Amino acid sequence: MTGMEINSEIKKLLDCVSQNKTSVSDAINELQHLQSADLGYAKVDLSRKARNGYPEVIYGAGKTAEQIIEIMHTLKKQGENVLCTRVSPEKYHEIALDEPNVKYFSEAQCVQLIQHEIQLTSDYIAVVTAGTSDMSVAEEAVATAQMYGNQVKRIYDVGVAGIHRLFEHLDEIRKAKVVIVVAGMEGALVSVVGGLINAPLIAVPTSIGYGTNFGGVTALMTMLNSCASGITVVNIDNGFGAGYSASLMNHLGTKENLD
Template sequence: MSSLDTTNELQQLLEAVANQKVSVTEATKQLAHAQTIDDLGFAKVDLSRQKRNGYPEVIYGAGKTADQIIGIIGSLKRHAENILCTRVSPEKYAAIQEAEPTAMYCEMAQCVVLMVDPLPTTDHYIAVVTAGTSDMAVAEEAAVTAEVYGNQVKRIYDVGVAGIHRLFEHLDEIRQAQVVIVVAGMEGALASVVGGLIEKPLIAVPTSIGYGTNFGGLTALMTMLNSCASGITVVNVDNGFGAGYSASMINHLSDTEDDK
């Protein structure tokens, strides 16, 4: 059952309006900032997040059962434009699809997407660039996240420093992007190289791809954090979702500025 802070607080506010102790304008302001949740027992779904942050709550599928995910989707779809669930196995998706036939599965990204009310696509695009083919799963999580939130995305994969001429073939396309996401494992050098060649914000995503001294992505993470190229922001290891979310926020700011 949904609650607005608490039922008593909502009742008190309505009584204050009825008794003319609080104006309709003031009550509207209070309601606009109220925090609404849907308590499912196993989860307290944040229904106010889109109003508060501009994006609805995202479901992290790892560690949740298919039934729990289905319950949260059912709660969110009454309030959210688009629903995104990350880190969902094919087995969980099979169960989810039975309950939500319109739910789409992006297998490489391991994301479930339910488009309740698709958003218009941005004029500017986000470029998602990978060092290698092995980095594509994390890159797809970033790309799908950005697309769910109405962004145009261009994928430029397998252009790492081991064959740097491949990068230069796509450099104009990368430079024309409004935001660039660079996904790399091994030593993570691609983010520094791209960062030194563009004038747009760059979000670097280290991946856990690599041999022993990659240390599960720690080596790539440290390389990106210590990059001498300016304008690089680094997210956590394998966090394609975080990169796609941040890039979406930046890209939408750009479109907003163009509309003024």
């Protein structure tokens, strides 16, 4: 059932209550059935697209392949495309045996099940990394943004240690509607890019770096304390969160694309 169908069913149910055709207690039970599916170990959110624009995403880390498969089957019944993040190659192979139509992005460790064609936006999101070591986090952002219909341009390995590389791509970055900057070490690239563009910038600190990087905390603090305006910071290694938020921003003014 799609988000529009869920909204339609809720409206019918409320009409029945207002006309005394359905009791309040029966309506509550029916609403619970419409909004989630109880699998015992998980309560799958079936109404998230109706509320938030995008369906629930499966977080694969900590779940078995069998659990991922069952949740995927539940979401698949709604007719939506399904995204699962943080899926190891071993889990992917098990999933693919049950659902051979899934596509795996090994660098991003994301699984996509595409049931209907994805229409890409004309405006694009630029995903910029400081180094090659940040690519896995960046690719999670790319896979997420593309899943939700965004054109994406990758600009990788342009960190401040060789800042001339950034300037070679500055025009392309400036033309993006939203920019994601992924950086580890000290995270300085975010402030540099933020001072050169007029688009929203989503900063992603990564856990890449030597000891005093503290697993990404140094980059996180640098980004949070940046004096460049218009910067939003997500959590360490959270490429998914950056891609999701960037998609919402890139679709502003074209809400019909989310239906």
